Amino acid sequence: MSLLARPFPTALTSVALAALTCAFAAPAQADQFVEAADGATIDCVLARGALTRIALVEDGFANVSKMASGFPYNDFEVTHEPVRGDIYVSVPLQYASARVSFFATSSAGHVYKFACRVEGEDASQLFVTNPALAKSEAADWEEGSPSRDDATLRLIEAMANDAVLPGFRARAALSRPRRTGSLEVQQVAEYEGAELTGQAFTLRNLGSEPIDLSSEREAPAGALAFAYGRDALAPGETAQAFLVFAKGGLE
Incomplete structure (x- = not known):
């Protein structure tokens, strides 16, 4: 720009x-801003049937770990975008649970646990800042x-x-x-x-x-x-x- x-x-x-x-x-689909230290649990809102972008301010994600639900067509997906280090979470409309959880490791070596509610309907963004x-x-x-x-x-x-x-x-x-x-x-x-x-x-x-x-x-x-x-x-x-x-x- x-x-x-x-x-x-x-x-x-x-x-x-x-x-x-x-x-x-x-509203729930507005951009979210969260401060989180290494090892912290991050509470957030994810969109159902749309993408949620999660970005680390002055850092980037290097790896994401999640458990498979056993129902691959109804499971949520976390996609790592390596250029900027963002992750994108996709929760299908038929996903049964009202909550989603997974771990993510940053390029700086910090680990975050995401424990998020599935409430939004529109694509949204979450920006995470680490005080360290x-x-x-x-x-x-x-x-x-x-x-x-x-x-x-x-x-x-x-x-x-x-x-x-x-x-x-x-x-x-x-x-x-x-x-x-x-x-x-x-x-x-x-x-x-x-x-x-x-x-x-x-x-x-x-x-x-x-x-x-x-x-x-x-x-x-x-x-x-x-x-x-x-x-x-x-x-x-x-x-x-x-x-x-x-x-x-x-x-």
Whole structure:
């Protein structure tokens, strides 16, 4: 994704500010964010009849171990994707149990037990962060002493790549979609650090004409940076957008 740092477009300002202050409970199929140490049991929700992607932040899976049910056509499957080190879990509609369990070993040598409920109906994602890895990276981060501008840009890059910076906590945070004209804005995640907070949004063009996102320059008070992946949205298209502001609210 090629991110273009811009002030917040006027058309988005009132919509996004409302989304920042009006959070609603996330549905089961929303992205899940979990912290887990080596040897921990991870409780999560898996989709039935759809794929669930499980990714390790700053690590990757090297091996997966599960017991066969004895009914191969009705058993769940765990597929290892070696390029990124992710795993994909597929639970068939006819799978009898309401729970799934298996073990996974990471490239860094950590072992995790997954004991998950089968409830979701749509494809979903689970992101696992190990605090032991975060501490090591946090030391490198602090040693570099990034300026606030540099930290802001790095936070935007991390959000765009589904990564988490050292010292930040990420969580799914779906808001009610807000609409101004034909543009719909929905908050989907929040990244909280000691000094900065990042908000990730999904933009949707619900109209019949393209929307020029780069035509206006006004930003909400206190916003440090805003970025999006394209200058315009064609009818029916969606795009990501990212807002960063100082911890503790708008200045």
